[in-house]
Amino acid sequence: MHHFMKLFIKKCIFGQKLHTFCSPTMKTLLTAVILLCSTLASAQLNFTAIDTTASATCKLGLEEEYKAKFKVFNKGVAAATSAQKSILKDIYSGAQESFLERIQNNDFICDNELNPYLQGLMAEILTQNGINVKEYRMLLSREADVNAYNTGDGTIVVHYGLLNSVDTEDELVFVICHEVGHQYLEHRKKWVESIAQVSTSEEVIKKTREIKKQKYGRGTQATQFLKGIMYQKYSMRRQEEIEADSIGLVFYKKTLRNQMAPVTMLEKLDKSDKEKDTLTVADYRFIFEKNGVKLKDRYFEEDETLFNQYDKTPQRIDVDSLKTHPDCTTRIALLKGYLNNQFNGSPKTSSAFEKLKVNCAYQNLLNLYNAEEYGFALYEALKLYKHEPENPFLKNIIYITLVKLKDSRVSYTINRYVPSHDKLTNSASENRFISFINNIKLSDLDIIVNTFKS
């Protein structure tokens, strides 16, 4: 057996921290980032980046707040048996540790305008529905994933990527309503308790004993039994999503906002796999062929794969049964049914939302850069830059990400920041970008970096 193949069971983890070092390039970069964050407000863009120093300061307060919150929460954990209680504590402490780690990692944004704005949107929902505002807390994470979640202790977390993807304030409000719905119905608490119950149930204990006694086929029987439990649990989660949509809509209606927004939000979710814009070879040539750089065709080439068919679903697993969410089409149909296809309410917006939308595409790029997602930051920046080739912010973000990626090529760490080709899930444009950034000669990359530096 080839020794290295044993390693394949471990999957590559991207986004690890860079080893800290401070080379002249690094100093130049730091200067560039500082410039980027402070001076672009005065440029034609009218873009003000979120003050990251404020986030760093407020993390201390957040840490204290959540440590105290978890202490109180843990005291209140109750279960029918001590075994169940032990499992509950185990799950909660793991989740809490990871949450505190995220605070430590500066994952949450503290911004004097954004945080009160989002807290205000949530307060609007809670107040209109007679829910105690003090029991809820809104946090904004700098992650670029289009996501939001509740932690079960009244905290609703919205990813910055969500702000970038919504088109209206009403859509954002509906997402918050949905999360408040989960919290209101105590879904997370119920889920964790159900895990503890099933783990200690007579049925599971008996079945485990039975399987252990078998001479042959123990693995298959154990897998089948586990699969049955998992399917049941995931079915419960899908049901909870529908419940959260339903009660979320009730909350939302009270805000008197545009009732079409929940539908458009889910439609957006349904189409989220399709890239809105792409980068062609002509785009790369338009962007980079300056100062004598001539991009070779082979920079964009990728070796032909041997395989024609990728089996998306693993054998013996019913992927639909493991979905945490129902299909969007089902959810949309249900929402429309709840509303009898009557979409009342009027669109609402605010100056804060309009300002947010002006900033968020750029801020999202900065967030990606700060999260060391250099490949993704560059790819997204290039898609914007091809339409705005004079945009100073985009030029700068392209420069600083190119420097990082060039350094990582030299140190053989680029795969931390740019994923491998993936013929199953990546678009042709994404794979083309991966080919380009890996194949371009370092000497050509040097010239390009200098062009963007200037």
Next chain:
Amino acid sequence: MKLKFLFILSFFVVTLQAQIADLSKLSKGRMYSSDIIKDSKNNIKGYFLLFESDKVGKETYELQYVVLDENLTKVTDGYITEMKFESWLVDAQGVDVAVSLHKNKLLLRFADDFQGQLAFHRYRTLDIKNNKISDPFVFINDSLKINPVFDRKMSNMQNNQSDPITYFDGVGLVVQSYKTVKKKIVKRSFVHYDDNMKRVWEYEYYDKAKVDKTYSTIDYVASDDEVIVMFDHMVKKNGDYINDVSALFLNSDNGKLRSKFAFPEQDKYSYRIVDCKLGEDKIYIMGNYAEDQKSGLVNDHDGLGIYTFIFDKATGKLSEKKFITWESMSASLPINKNGLVKKEGYMFVHNMLYQPNGKVIVVGETFENAPITTNNMYFFELSADFKLEQTFEVSKFRNKFPQTSAYSREIKNYGLFDFIDYQDLGDGEYLFLLNDNEKKSKNRKKSTLYGIVHYSDGKFERQTLNLKTENSSIHAMNAKKGYLMLYENFDERNKSSELRLEKVNY
């Protein structure tokens, strides 16, 4: 690449199985073995992994296989049932798998693994057009048996083990058949089967009943859809090799012997084939030669140089032969007439790569047999008329394995040379990968350097990847064309290991 749209994920992730530890333990499998899927140009195209998933009967297991492409994206997975020898005395530790590729099919060789010793060979194919795996098959006593019944009895070994089956490039499935005709009468042949498992041709090369004093042992060298090249080494009745070697050229479509070439002056020289290139209308057999041995095997200490024999592809007739002695290279490196490089050891030839312009790139590494020691690497560029044009030395750490002794071919088989592999980038461009432990290092595990030699347009360039870090250890492996695979294991307990595909800068 894209950031996932995880909208409205409402919970922390709770792993259900983790809470049901016993059940989970019972349902988990373990890895048995794996193999690289390479194309005919030596480039990695994918990976095949084999896991045990359950014991379903006496000496019978359910195995899960997983196929990954060159980017480690999963192509398919599935389950098969295979036997594994178990007795009160000895158990096979696992099932070993070896994979070869022909067009759209993978040939999978399974064998019970007794601490590296393989037995009970059997085969399947996997069609990569539709990812369907075939039933098992074996070739026993001139008969191809699909879905054979095994009993795993040592007393019935011959009915539990297939004759060797392999894919010949450009040809397809070929069996090296050992056929017992009558008691103590064995016939040996190569039998070609088509994709539908129908017998196409047979090349019979040994009939024990007719043998007087010596007989042929034949090994596959290379093939395409026109010709199959074999190396025939004669053996005495008692099994000892003798100095009688030849190259055989067979028609790929009917298995008929096109011609036979006896290596020249075998009373003076022994020959080893290193590489064979099949061109449009020529065949190039390349290797090293040594002073005559009775066995016809090349003695590590008696090397004389390297050779290329060029044949007309259509007829198999020799058109040209070229030799270059080690001694003639002494102007560019301190090498004696037997290939001994001063203070380093004897020259082992890993590869000889024929270029479109007629040049040959020779990849060598110096070594000692006892204790096993590997030293510097040498890359030679030979002109079309087989003159040394340049020598490119790659100095590296001297690896010594105390109290060991082995012939060069065993050192190669054990993987003790530092040369890892080469990648054919096309248009006469190559990457050669090697590893090199850093000198005077206290912790060699963390200070392994990896060398890359790039050859293009007549220029060799070496770069050393300094992957040394203070808080991790890194292993480099060959990967898809133009890439290295790096496995980085961090000292920090909670930090996940990384498996990275990194583009080689050249």
